[in-house]
Amino acid sequence: METIQTIYEGELRTRAKHLQSGNEIITDAPVDNHGKGEAFSPTDLLAASLGSCMVTIMGIVVDRNNMNIDGTKMKINKVMGSNPRRVSEVIVEFDMPHNNFSDEEKEMLYNAAVNCPVAKSLHTEVKQTVKFNY
Numbered sequence: 001m002e003t004i005q006t007i008y009e010g011e012l013r014t015r016a017k018h019l020q021s022g023n024e025i026i027t028d029a030p031v032d033n034h035g036k037g038e039a040f041s042p043t044d045l046l047a048a049s050l051g052s053c054m055v056t057i058m059g060i061v062v063d064r065n066n067m068n069i070d071g072t073k074m075k076i077n078k079v080m081g082s083n084p085r086r087v088s089e090v091i092v093e094f095d096m097p098h099n100n101f102s103d104e105e106k107e108m109l110y111n112a113a114v115n116c117p118v119a120k121s122l123h124t125e126v127k128q129t130v131k132f133n134y
Contacts, residue, residue, distance in 0.1 A: 011036070033085070047078035047090045050128070053118035054092060061112040067105060071097035079127075089127035099134045106132065 006016040012029035013036075027042050029035025040048065051074045062069050073095040081088030092113070101109070113119070113130055122128065 013039070014042075043078055043080065043087050046087055046122075047076050050090050050116075050118045050122070051076045051092045053116040054113035054130070055094070057116040058109050058112045061108055065105070065108065067101070068098065069096065069109070073097075087126055089129060090122075091129040091131070093131045093133065095133045101134060106134065 002019060004016050004018055006014050008014050012034060014027045016025045016027070017023070018025075025045070026039040027045065028037055028039040030041045030044075031037040033041075035041070055069070055072055055074060058069055058072075061067075075091075075093040075095070077091040077093075078087055079089035079091070080086070094113075110130065110132065114128070119128055
């Protein structure tokens with residue numbers, strides 16, 4: 001069963017629909033790649049997916065361990081490489097709202113993040129830099 005239906009609307013824009021919820025995402029090519037840059041680019045979504053996946057798996061871990069990471073914010077930076085043009089690095093920096101985690105809990109959070117399904121799906125040549133600010 002398909003999960004997503006995507007339509008190319010022209011002028012380097014797509015509209016992707018999540019079939020179960022009906023939510024839609026528009027993508028545009030970035031300005032530096034012939035686009036308008038009026039929406040997330042496909043590679044922006046790759047970077048956003050990595051960060052969202054990391055914090056989602058962290059959320060599962062904290063729910064199991066009676067911890068709280070509500071309000072966690074992430075700064076995500078996508079670094080593009082050339083020859084071939086591709087994402088060469090994604091930097092995810094977590095700003096944790098609480099500073100009362102033990103070293104063991106911090107290690108659990110880190111391990112959850114770096115072992116999320118998106119992180120494990122990316123090619124090993126895509127550098128993943130993860131930083132936590134407690």
